[in-house]
Amino acid sequence: MTTVFKFGGASIKDADAIRNLTPLIEAHADRPLVVVVSAMGKTTNALEALLAAARDEGRGDDYRKRLDALGSSHQAIADALLGDEAQALKERIGNLVEALDDQHRRHRQGPFSRHYDQTVCYGELLSTTIVAEWLNRADVATDWLDARELVITDDHHQDANVDWKATSDAIRSQAGGSRNVLLTQGFIGGTAEGVSTTLGREGSDFSAAIFAHCLDAGEVVIWKDVTGLFNADPRRFGNAVQLKRLSYAETIELAWHGAKVIHPKTLGPLKQKEIPLTVRSFETPDAPPSTITSDTRFDTDLPSCILRDDQVLLEVKPKDFSFMDEPRQHDILGRLVEAGMHANLIDGGAMQLTLCLDNMAERLEPLMESLDADYTLQRQEGLTLLTVRHPSGSILERLSEGRDVLVERRNATTAQRLFRTVECPETWYIPD
Ligand SMILES: Nc1ncnc2c1ncn2[C@@H]1O[C@H](COP(=O)(O)OP(=O)(O)O)[C@@H](O)[C@H]1O
Numbered sequence: 001m002t003t004v005f006k007f008g009g010a011s012i013k014d015a016d017a018i019r020n021l022t023p024l025i026e027a028h029a030d031r032p033l034v035v036v037v038s039a040m041g042k043t044t045n046a047l048e049a050l051l052a053a054a055r056d057e058g059r060g061d062d063y064r065k066r067l068d069a070l071g072s073s074h075q076a077i078a079d080a081l082l083g084d085e086a087q088a089l090k091e092r093i094g095n096l097v098e099a100l101d102d103q104h105r106r107h108r109q110g111p112f113s114r115h116y117d118q119t120v121c122y123g124e125l126l127s128t129t130i131v132a133e134w135l136n137r138a139d140v141a142t143d144w145l146d147a148r149e150l151v152i153t154d155d156h157h158q159d160a161n162v163d164w165k166a167t168s169d170a171i172r173s174q175a176g177g178s179r180n181v182l183l184t185q186g187f188i189g190g191t192a193e194g195v196s197t198t199l200g201r202e203g204s205d206f207s208a209a210i211f212a213h214c215l216d217a218g219e220v221v222i223w224k225d226v227t228g229l230f231n232a233d234p235r236r237f238g239n240a241v242q243l244k245r246l247s248y249a250e251t252i253e254l255a256w257h258g259a260k261v262i263h264p265k266t267l268g269p270l271k272q273k274e275i276p277l278t279v280r281s282f283e284t285p286d287a288p289p290s291t292i293t294s295d296t297r298f299d300t301d302l303p304s305c306i307l308r309d310d311q312v313l314l315e316v317k318p319k320d321f322s323f324m325d326e327p328r329q330h331d332i333l334g335r336l337v338e339a340g341m342h343a344n345l346i347d348g349g350a351m352q353l354t355l356c357l358d359n360m361a362e363r364l365e366p367l368m369e370s371l372d373a374d375y376t377l378q379r380q381e382g383l384t385l386l387t388v389r390h391p392s393g394s395i396l397e398r399l400s401e402g403r404d405v406l407v408e409r410r411n412a413t414t415a416q417r418l419f420r421t422v423e424c425p426e427t428w429y430i431p432d
Pocket residue numbers: 007008009010011202223224225226228229230231232233234235259260261262
């Protein structure tokens with residue numbers, strides 16, 4: 001049975017990191033193995049900044065500097081990995097950077113989302129070119145596959161929808177049979193016409209699930225810089241506890257509310273085929289991981305805490321003092337969907353609808369403009385959304401004590417408070 005590995009940006013951030021993942025792959029190289037890889041480190045952020053510069057005619061120098069920096073940082077990794085034998089790989093990196101430049105020339109006047117996908121996909125194309133070359137030099141026979149020909153999607157750029165039938169056919173025909181490790185890109189796909197698409201930021205986990213689903217894999221392993229899934233981000237909460245066994249359903253709740261460790265879309269395709277998901281550390285691979293299956297017996301009532309920063313609160317009111325009835329809610333949420341935005345919290349009253357949104361300027365501004373024509377809007381920025389799953393006692397109150405709380409929502413299993421970020425501490429502690 002096939003195993004699917006996923007390595008994110010942190011696990012391939014430099015030459016040492018790439019060297020370190022070789023034994024992890026080697027240990028599984030005797031059986032069918034698909035390895036899904038993201039862009040190196042923060043390359044996708046760098047590509048987004050490059051895109052902004054490319055679309056601004058006045059920033060030609062800045063664009064050129066960023067493009068050169070992208071090429072040289074990847075070539076430096078090739079040098080560090082292959083030394084005197086890096087020339088051919090460096091040429092391929094140079095060709096990819098030239099192709100990226102060409103894509104910018106072709107798309108900079110066109111629609112933003114399409115331009116985004118034609119260019120940001122180069123982060124994964126670059127990283128997988130380097131990692132595949134390194135593995136082959138390290139005697140791990142590896143085939144490089146272009147995910148844009150395998151993960152077939154519609155043309156809903158930046159958040160493309162998978163055509164499961166076409167994807168399954170493509171993956172099964174290209175991935176079956178080879179005894180080599182199959183290495184491909186996360187996050188990216190392509191339309192049936194061959195136009196590049198992306199699956200949404202941090203979507204490489206989802207890519208791993210797509211490959212696993214289509215190949216009826218036996219297991220997906222997501223290699224992270226943490227030993228597994230915790231009941232809060234262990235980098236922010238001093239007393240976070242690892243959850244060793246968890247159900248798909250509970251994991252979806254945590255991911256959907258913003259636990260960054262797993263993309264929420266990952267769980268559905270795995271649940272459908274009952275494929276277990278393991279989250280392991282690439283730094284300490286022998287540490288006990290977290291395993292996610294259908295089994296709900298191990299889901300605990302231990303409170304889990306999730307923080308979402310950089311939130312915007314949007315209060316939408318009818319201009320004519322009328323009710324915020326269902327047709328109006330339908331209209332507002334429809335515009336939200338059109339803008340490609342997701343509400344992290346929705347609350348309402350007789351004459352208002354309150355939305356808590358991620359502060360994504362390129363989507364938020366068009367949404368505001370559209371709503372402003374028909375509604376009265378109030379907007380507040382610089383907010384943090386705290387979500388607590390299984391809130392026991394007064395945990396929500398204690399975590400947000402002394403803060404200026406703007407909205408609160410609660411149901412049987414989940415409680416949320418939105419408050420001003422300025423008052424947030426460096427390290428949080430989950431109260432007993
Ligand atoms: N509940 C959680 N459990 C574990 N890690 C979490 C959790 N919430 C947030 N994180 C953060 O997720 C990070 C790993 O995810 P991410 O950086 O997206 O990995 P990658 O880019 O390698 O896919 C960890 O470094 C950790 O800070």
